[in-house]
Amino acid sequence: MFNPTDFPKPTLISVNGVELEIFEAGRQNAGNPIVLCHGWPEHAFSWRFQMPALAAAGYHVIVPNQRGYGNSSRPSEVTDYDIEHLSGDLVALLDHYGYEAATFVGHDWGAMVVWGLALLHPNRVHNVINLSLPYQERGATPWIEFIEQILGSDHYFVHFNRRPGVADAVLEENTFRFLRNLYRKNEPLREPEPGMAMINLARAETPLGEPIMSDSELAVFVSAFESTGFTGSINWYRNLDRNWHLLADVNPVIEQPTLMIHGDRDPVARNENLDKFVPNVEVVNLDCGHWIQQEKPEETTQAILKWLAQQASA
Known part of the structure; x- marks a missing residue:
């Protein structure tokens, strides 16, 4: 387990009209940048195991708390969390460092x-390494509408959009319980229960499976979300249909060399057409669930370093 006091101290950087809280390692490796982007409901701290190893391998490791998270800005407008803003933050971050x-x-x-980012600003992306979520092709129907048709109005993506504020409040009231119950592995298979999964999780008194982190590690996430609430981070979901429209005229093929890392027990569905949209992809499968880089830190780091070394020698 990781001692949270070993995590780098952050700096606040003004980019793209917001302030981002940035954690760095390997500044002495200026000129060889790698940017690590967390998921929901996470934090830059989710990359704690990879940062020192990447720095030791010669990378300048830049890890933002993205807008809506941690001590980064939390704009009040929902549309300030669309893909143009989120990718624009990363482009502005590169500009800040001169990359x-x-x-x-x-x-x-x-x-x-x-x-x-690779679709909207392809010249700013050298290589792509993504975990859990494969490329999502843009079908004929906006994403939330499509999910609602297939999975119904209780699916949390749909619920976040159709009932704004409802889940935000429940998660905020139960921050510790929600995150404790969410960050688990080896959960037993069970029948899906009625209602909205994230709300059910926040209200469940007993967690299932095993924790993926120590109490002191969990406390970093809990403290961050107790401070910010969840609305800023959930607003990312509230832009899925907007993003679908924003990407209408973009070339959908990602040409960069790409590493896709899946967890064998991750409920996130794979994309059977991945190599059609990401022709230069290599896929690695690890024996874990959704929280890949925290569940299997050593294996994740080694997969990333091995692939990067192959790219460097290609």
Whole structure:
């Protein structure tokens, strides 16, 4: 387990009309940037195991709390969390450090942002490494509408959009319980229960499976969300249909060399057409659930370093 006091101290950087809380390692490796993008409901701290190893391998490791998270800005307008703003933050971050391009690594929603960044600003992305969430192709129907048709109005993506503020309040009232119950592994298979999954999780008195982190590690996440609430981070979901429209005229093929890391027990569905949209992809599967880089830190780090070394020698 990781001692939270070993995590780097942050700096606040003004970019793209917001302030981002940035954690760094390997500043002495200026010129070789790698940017790590967390998912929901996470924090830069989710990359705690990868940062020192990447710095030791010669990378300047830049890890933002993205807008809506931690001590970064939390704009009040929902549309300030669309893919143009989120990818624009990362482009502005490169500009701040004087980098033309970087390798970008994303997990979960962070992966969604990295895919979007590679589509909207391809010349700023050197390599793509994404965990859990594969490339999401833009079908004929906006994403929330599509999910509602397939999975119904109780699916949390749909609920976040159709009933704004409801889940935010429940998660805020039960921050510790929600995060404790969410960050688990080896959970037993069970019948889906009626209602909205995230609200059910926040209200469940007993967690299932095993924790993926120590109490002191969990406290970092709990403290962050007790301070911010969840609305800023949930607003990312409230832009899915807006993002669908924003990406209408963008070339949907990602040409950059890409590493896709899946957890074998991750409930996130794989994309059977991945290599159609991401032709230069290599796929790695690890024996874990959704929280890949925290469940299997050593294996994740080694997969990333091995692939990066192959790219460097290619």
